[in-house]
Amino acid sequence: MPSSQRRARERASTRDRIIEAALHVLENDGSAALTIRRIATDVEYSAPVVYQHFANKEALVLELVAYGHGLLLAELQEALGESGIDQRMLRIAAGYVRFAGAHPHLYEVMNGTAVPADERRRAAEPAVDVLKDQLITWSQAHDVMLTDLDEACEIIWGTVYGLASLGGLGTIGNERAQRLAEQAVHAILLGWRTGTPLR
Amino acid sequence: MPSSQRRARERASTRDRIIEAALHVLENDGSAALTIRRIATDVEYSAPVVYQHFANKEALVLELVAYGHGLLLAELQEALGESGIDQRMLRIAAGYVRFAGAHPHLYEVMNGTAVPADERRRAAEPAVDVLKDQLITWSQAHDVMLTDLDEACEIIWGTVYGLASLGGLGTIGNERAQRLAEQAVHAILLGWRTGTPLR
DNA sequence: TTAGGAATTCTAACAGCGTTAGGAAGCAGG
DNA sequence: CCTGCTTCCTAACGCTGTTAGAATTCCTAA
Numbered sequence: 001m002p003s004s005q006r007r008a009r010e011r012a013s014t015r016d017r018i019i020e021a022a023l024h025v026l027e028n029d030g031s032a033a034l035t036i037r038r039i040a041t042d043v044e045y046s047a048p049v050v051y052q053h054f055a056n057k058e059a060l061v062l063e064l065v066a067y068g069h070g071l072l073l074a075e076l077q078e079a080l081g082e083s084g085i086d087q088r089m090l091r092i093a094a095g096y097v098r099f100a101g102a103h104p105h106l107y108e109v110m111n112g113t114a115v116p117a118d119e120r121r122r123a124a125e126p127a128v129d130v131l132k133d134q135l136i137t138w139s140q141a142h143d144v145m146l147t148d149l150d151e152a153c154e155i156i157w158g159t160v161y162g163l164a165s166l167g168g169l170g171t172i173g174n175e176r177a178q179r180l181a182e183q184a185v186h187a188i189l190l191g192w193r194t195g196t197p198l199r
Numbered sequence: 200m201p202s203s204q205r206r207a208r209e210r211a212s213t214r215d216r217i218i219e220a221a222l223h224v225l226e227n228d229g230s231a232a233l234t235i236r237r238i239a240t241d242v243e244y245s246a247p248v249v250y251q252h253f254a255n256k257e258a259l260v261l262e263l264v265a266y267g268h269g270l271l272l273a274e275l276q277e278a279l280g281e282s283g284i285d286q287r288m289l290r291i292a293a294g295y296v297r298f299a300g301a302h303p304h305l306y307e308v309m310n311g312t313a314v315p316a317d318e319r320r321r322a323a324e325p326a327v328d329v330l331k332d333q334l335i336t337w338s339q340a341h342d343v344m345l346t347d348l349d350e351a352c353e354i355i356w357g358t359v360y361g362l363a364s365l366g367g368l369g370t371i372g373n374e375r376a377q378r379l380a381e382q383a384v385h386a387i388l389l390g391w392r393t394g395t396p397l398r
Numbered sequence: 399t400t401a402g403g404a405a406t407t408c409t410a411a412c413a414g415c416g417t418t419a420g421g422a423a424g425c426a427g428g
Numbered sequence: 429c430c431t432g433c434t435t436c437c438t439a440a441c442g443c444t445g446t447t448a449g450a451a452t453t454c455c456t457a458a
Contacts, residue, residue, distance in 0.1 A: 007425095007434080031312070036416065046437050048418080057416065108312060111364075113230070121370060151375075154365060155383050162361020165310075166353060171320060176350075184354050184387055191386025194393065206405080206455090235445065245408055247447075256445065 015053040017043050019063050023106075026064060030105050031114070034061075061114055062123070068106040069123045075099045076130045085138045089189060092131060093160045093181040100164035101174030111165070128157055142193050152192070159184050214252040216242050218262050222305075225263060229304050230311070233260075260313055261322070267305040268322045274298045275329045284337045288388060291330060292359045292380040299363035300373030310364070327356055341392050351391070358383050 021042040026034050036057055040047040054060040075098065079091035100107040111120065132153045139146050146152045160181050167177025220241040225233050235256060239246040253259040274297065278290035299306040310319065331352045338345050345351045359380050366376025 035414085037414085047416085048438095049436065051417070052435080113307060113311065151379060154371060155362070155379050155386075158362040158365040158379065159358045159383055160361070161365065162359070163354070163357035165364070166357040166360065172353060180350060180354050180357065184358055184383075187354075187387040187390025188383055189386075190390040190393065194389065234443085236443090246445085247409095248407065250446070251406080 011053070014043065014045075014049075018050060018053055018060070019067070022060060022064055023067065026105050026109065027103065031109055031112070034109075036060075058115060061109060062119060064106065065110050065115055065120065065123050068103065068110045069127055071103065071106075072096070072099050072110075073127050073130065076127055080130070080134070085134065085141045086186075086189070088134055089138060089156075089185055090182045092134060093156075093185040094178040096160045097164040097167055097178045097181045098174065100168055101177065104168050107164070107168065111161070128153065131157060138189065144192055144195065146192065155188060156185060159188065210252070213242065213244075213248075217249060217252055217259070218266070221259060221263055222266065225304050225308065226302065230308055230313070233308075257314060260308060261318060263305065264309050264314055264319065264322050267302065267309045268326055270302065270305075271295070271298050271309075272326050272329065275326055279329070279333070284333065284340045285385075285388070287333055288337060288355075288384055289381040291333060292355075292384040293377040295359045296363040296366055296377045296380045297373065299367055300376065303367050306363070306367065310360070327352065330356060337388065343391055343394065345391065354387060355384060358387065 018039060022034060022039045025038055025042065036050050037047045039060075040050050050060065054063070075095045076092055079088060079095040082088045082091045109115070110123070115123075132149065135146070135149065135153055135156065138144075139149075139152075163177055163181040163184060166172065167174055167180075172180070217238060221233060221238045224237055224241065235249050236246045238259075239249050249259065253262070274294045275291055278287060278294040281287045281290045308314070309322070314322075331348065334345070334348065334352055334355065337343075338348075338351075362376055362380040362383060365371065366373055366379075371379070
């Protein structure tokens with residue numbers, strides 16, 4: 001009975017096609033156009049078919065978020081090609097901001113409130129871990145004892161996130177936002193190296 | 200004909216009541232509950248009445264955003280009581296994060312995509328100006344020449360914004376987010392003082 | 399005082415959203 | 429053939445923001 005296998009393949013295939021269509025809609029027409037009916041129409045199905053592959057819209061969007069974090073991860077790993085830990089940290093910051101600028105709608109969904117906070121956090125984990133790794137080697141390279149690694153990581157991550165979001169906010173261009181992020185990270189790392197305690 | 204004046208007063212009054220009701224709904228039940236019908240019900244009117252006072256929902260939400268930035272401004276100005284420019288900068292950062300934690304739903308609307316980016320920016324301007332002022336006195340106090348004041352301001356603002364949003368994301372508490380924001384700003388300022396050029 | 403016009407408010411409706419129920423079509427195996 | 433299973437669609441529900449039109453009230457002016 002190879003037919004059941006073919007059925008399963010077809011199922012998975014249309015599932016993927018739905019995701020791709022959703023991604024296409026999101027990147028082209030923004031999150032406001034990301035409706036079940038629109039997606040279904042694009043894959044030439046009626047709306048209820050989507051619910052045979054995803055429990056609800058949130059589950060589908062979560063898939064887009066996962067995909068987005070895959071892209072982000074790739075961008076960050078590209079930054080790891082840089083030799084020299086300090087350069088690498090700056091490239092990570094710039095890479096993050098560049099990603100946000102290259103995929104504004106996807107980035108918006110990844111960080112918006114359409115998906116619950118804990119799921120967002122889980123999706124971001126691998127990317128955060130890349131930063132955490134680099135932060136470890138940075139602290140070793142400069143012989144800096146970071147009192148709390150997670151805290152330090154969140155400072156960097158939060159900073160870059162803030163500047164990326166501000167960059168997407170429009171007034172400042174993406175290249176400038178990249179430079180600002182680099183500058184901010186540079187300053188923060190420098191502050192940690194000179195090790196002036198806070199108060 | 201004082202009646203027309205009374206009418207005008209009444210009009211303005213119900214307009215205010217609508218805003219207050221909307222704020223109440225938002226702060227209590229979150230942005231998902233912020234519907235025209237819900238607000239209208241709370242002020243004991245039918246839904247279309249809202250449209251006699253606001254062109255559309257966005258205009259009403261924009262009013263909430265303005266109110267929120269008023270609150271934020273007050274919080275920041277409270278930080279100006281601190282003597283010593285460095286302490287003041289840290290208190291601004293902590294105050295911003297505290298505000299985000301104290302009014303999470305309002306903060307979400309203030310920075311979410313429900314309102315277009317340029318209007319968000321305009322609403323935030325007074326609060327940003329407070330930071331800019333302090334940044335000027337800081338640069339003078341430490342005899343630091345900031346190549347671009349606006350850029351520096353945006354770095355700080357973006358950083359604090361990022362950490363505040365991360366703080367609201369749940370895992371890390373608000374007090375900790377405040378400390379992280381202080382630490383980040385501290386590090387950035389220290390970096391600017393030691394003035395190591397970027398690359 | 400009364401007629402008329404303006405302002406106010408309501409109900410009903412429209413288009414769109416996410417989502418679900420029920421039935422029609424096609425395909426598998428006995 | 430025919431029974432069961434999967435797949436798919438139409439129709440609908442309840443919700444959203446928003447608008448049209450009628451009804452009511454209130455103020456003004458003759």
